[in-house]
Amino acid sequence: xxxxxxxxxxxxxxxxxxxxxxxxxxxxxxxxxxxxxxxxxxxxxxxxxxxxxxxxxxxxxxxxxxxxxxxxxxxxxxxxxxxxxxxxxxxxxxxxxxxxxxxxxxxxxxxxxxxxxxxxxxxxxxxxxxxxxxxxxxxxxxxxxxxxxxxxxxxxxxxxxxxxxxxxxxxxxxxxxxxxxxxxxxxxxxxxxxxxxxxxxxxxxxxxxxxxxxxxxxxxxxxxxxxxxxxxxxxxxxxxxxxxxxxxxxxx
Amino acid sequence: xxxxxxxxxxxxxxxxxxxxxxxxxxxxxxxxxxxxxxxxxxxxxxxxxxxxxxxxxxxxxxxxxxxxxxxxxxxxxxxxxxxxxxxxxxxxxxxxxxxxxxxxxxxxxxxxxxxxxxxxxxxxxxxxxxxxxxxxxxxxxxxxxxxxxxxxxxxxxxxxxxxxxxxxxxxxxxxxxxxxxxxxxxxxxxxxxxxxxxxxxxxxxxxxxxxxxxxxxxxxxxxxxxxxxxxxxxxxxxxxxxxxxxxxxxxxxxxxxxxxxxxxxxxxxxxxxxxxxxxxxxxxxxxxxxxxxxxxxxxxxxxxxxxxxxxxxxxxxxxxxxxxxxxxxxxxxxxxxxxxxxxxxxxxxxxxx
Numbered sequence: 001x002x003x004x005x006x007x008x009x010x011x012x013x014x015x016x017x018x019x020x021x022x023x024x025x026x027x028x029x030x031x032x033x034x035x036x037x038x039x040x041x042x043x044x045x046x047x048x049x050x051x052x053x054x055x056x057x058x059x060x061x062x063x064x065x066x067x068x069x070x071x072x073x074x075x076x077x078x079x080x081x082x083x084x085x086x087x088x089x090x091x092x093x094x095x096x097x098x099x100x101x102x103x104x105x106x107x108x109x110x111x112x113x114x115x116x117x118x119x120x121x122x123x124x125x126x127x128x129x130x131x132x133x134x135x136x137x138x139x140x141x142x143x144x145x146x147x148x149x150x151x152x153x154x155x156x157x158x159x160x161x162x163x164x165x166x167x168x169x170x171x172x173x174x175x176x177x178x179x180x181x182x183x184x185x186x187x188x189x190x191x192x193x194x195x196x197x198x199x200x201x202x203x204x205x206x207x208x209x210x211x212x213x214x215x216x217x218x219x220x221x222x223x224x225x226x227x228x229x230x231x232x233x234x235x236x237x238x239x240x241x242x243x244x245x246x247x248x249x250x251x252x
Numbered sequence: 253x254x255x256x257x258x259x260x261x262x263x264x265x266x267x268x269x270x271x272x273x274x275x276x277x278x279x280x281x282x283x284x285x286x287x288x289x290x291x292x293x294x295x296x297x298x299x300x301x302x303x304x305x306x307x308x309x310x311x312x313x314x315x316x317x318x319x320x321x322x323x324x325x326x327x328x329x330x331x332x333x334x335x336x337x338x339x340x341x342x343x344x345x346x347x348x349x350x351x352x353x354x355x356x357x358x359x360x361x362x363x364x365x366x367x368x369x370x371x372x373x374x375x376x377x378x379x380x381x382x383x384x385x386x387x388x389x390x391x392x393x394x395x396x397x398x399x400x401x402x403x404x405x406x407x408x409x410x411x412x413x414x415x416x417x418x419x420x421x422x423x424x425x426x427x428x429x430x431x432x433x434x435x436x437x438x439x440x441x442x443x444x445x446x447x448x449x450x451x452x453x454x455x456x457x458x459x460x461x462x463x464x465x466x467x468x469x470x471x472x473x474x475x476x477x478x479x480x481x482x483x484x485x486x487x488x489x490x491x492x493x494x495x496x497x498x499x500x501x502x503x504x505x506x507x508x509x510x511x512x513x514x515x516x517x518x519x520x521x522x523x524x525x526x527x528x529x530x531x532x533x534x535x536x537x538x539x540x541x542x543x544x545x546x547x548x549x550x551x552x553x554x555x556x557x558x559x560x561x562x563x564x565x566x567x568x569x570x571x572x573x574x575x576x577x578x579x580x581x582x583x584x585x586x587x588x589x590x591x592x593x594x595x596x597x598x599x600x601x602x603x604x605x
Contacts (some may be wrong), residue, residue: 043450057459062447065321065460068344071314074306078326079448081302082276086450107307227419
C-alpha cells in the first residue's frame with residue numbers, strides 16, 4: 001500500500017507540549033518537511049530560543065542547542081563560522097528575536113550571516129503567560145497592557161521584516177502566515193527557500209511566520225485564526241520584502 | 253631550543269592561542285586588551301581561522317558558546333566592564349559543560365571605572381559573575397611568558413574538564429613587553445563526541461543545553477558538576493613559593509602585584525626579615541593546601557592586591573584564620589610600590605597586622 005502521509009524524519013517521536021490550537025506544531029512540521037525534502041537532516045544544527053519553543057531541541061531530530069534569550073543568531077553565528085559545511089537554523093519568537101535579541105537579529109542580518117531564521121510572530125509572550133510583546137498590536141490587551149497597548153506610553157509594534165529589508169546585508173526576508181491552508185502552503189515554500197538559500201551559500205534568510213496564541217489571546221483556536229486575518233495581517237502584510245536573487249543582485 | 257622573542261603580554265596571549273590550535277576568536281573592542289583582537293584580525297585570515305568582531309560582548313560570548321558547542325577551540329577576550337556583559341554567556345557555557353577560553357585583562361572599576369590595571373575582578377572571576385552554581389578555572393599570569401604558557405594550558409584544561417578557563421590578567425602585564433619562548437609542541441586534540449557536528453543520520457542527535465525543568469534532574473546535574481570541580485580542586489592548583497623555606501611571614505600576591513611583592517620580599521630579606529611569598533597561579537582552584545601548610549609555620553600573612561581586598565577572603569578561608577592577615581593594597585588603577593609593600597612587611601614583623 002502506498003504511504004500517503006507520514007511524520008517527517010526530522011521530527012522526533014516526542015509529543016509537543018504546546019497548547020491546543022497552537023500553530024507551533026504546524027511550523028515545526030513545515031521546518032522538518034523542508035529539511036527532509038532537501039536531504040539535509042544529517043548535517044543540520046538547530047538553535048532553540050527562550051520562549052514557548054524552548055524545548056524545540058526535544059522535537060527536532062537533528063543536532064540542537066538551546067541559546068540564551070535572544071542570542072540564537074549569535075550562537076548560530078558561532079556554529080556556522082565553525083562548521084560552514086553544516087546547515088544552521090534558529091527558531092525564535094517575537095520577544096526573543098524582536099525585543100531582547102534585536103541587536104543579534106539586526107547584526108546577523110547586516111553581516112549576511114549564512115543562516116536560516118524562523119521567526120514566529122504571535123504578538124505576545126506565550127511562555128511567561130501572555131505579556132505585551134514588541135509586536136503586540138495597538139490596543140491589544142495583554143497581562144502587562146491590561147487596558148490595551150497604549151502607543152503613547154509604550155510605543156508602536158515593530159515590523160521586523162520591513163525593517164530588516166532596509167539593510168544591504170540580508171539575502172531573503174519574507175512574511176508568511178499559518179492561518180489557512182493556502183497560507184500554510186506558502187509558508188512551507190518560503191521556509192524551504194530559506195534553507196535552500198543557505199545550501200547555496202547565499203546568506204541570511206528570515207521567514208517571519210504570523211502565528212496565533214489562542215491561550216493568551218483568550219480565544220478559541222478558530223477565533224484566533226480569524227483574528228490573524230482581521231487584525232494581524234492588516235498591520236503585518238504578507239509578502240517578500242527582500243530577495244536579492246530575484247532582483248538579479250549580488251549573491252556571494 | 254625555540255627562539256626568544258620580544259612580545260607584548262596581550263600579543264603573547266593571541267600567539268599562544270593560535271599555537272594551541274585555536275582558530276576561532278570572537279570579540280568586541282575594549283581597552284586595555286585590544287592588541288589581542290588586532291593580532292587575531294591580522295593572523296586568523298592568513299591561517300584559515302576565523303576572527304569576527306561581534307556587535308557586543310553579549311553577542312561575542314554567545315558566538316563562543318555556539319563555536320564551543322560545535323567542537324572547536326574558541327576564545328574571546330575583554331576587560332572588566334566587557335566581562336560583566338559576558339556573564340550571561342559564561343553561565344550558559346558552564347551550565348552546558350562546553351569548553352572555552354576567556355581572557356580578562358582587568359582595569360579599574362566598578363562601573364566604567366578607568367583603563368589602568370586592576371585586580372578587582374577577583375570576586376567576579378572566582379566566585380561567579382553569572383548566575384547559578386558554577387566555577388571557572390582562573391589562571392593568573394605574572395609575566396608575558398606566563399600569558400603565553402597559561403593560555404596554552406587554559407585550552408587544555410578547558411577541553412579536559414569541559415569548563416571555561418579564564419586568564420585573569422591585568423592592564424600592566426597586557427601592555428608590557430618581555431622576551432618569551434614558545435616551545436615547539438603540537439596541541440593535544442581531545443575527542444568531543446558530544447559536539448554539534450550534524451548526526452549524518454548515523455547517531456541520535458546531540459543536544460547542548462542547560463535547561464532541566466525537573467528539579468531532580470537539575471540537582472543531579474549540579475552535583476555531578478561539583479564532583480568534577482572537586483577533582484579539579486584536587487589536581488589542578490598551581491602556585492609558586494619564593495623564599496618560603498625558613499619564612500615566618502608570608503606575602504600572598506598574584507599577577508602584577510606578585511612582581512612588586514617579590515622585590516619587597518628580597519629587600520626585606522636584606523634587612524634580615526624572614527619573609528617569603530606564595531603566588532597563586534590558579535585563583536580557582538585556590539592553592540589552599542599551600543596556604544594551610546604555611547599557616548602552621550608563619551606568624552602571619554600579608555595579602556597584596558590591586559583591589560580593596562578580595563583575595564584576602566580566600567587567604568583567611570584557606571588558612572582557617574589561624575594566623576592574622578593584613579592587607580596591602582592600592583585600587584582604581586594604582587599599583588603599590590615595593591617600598592609600600594616593604595612597609596607592610598616591616599609592620600607585620602613587629603606583629604602589627
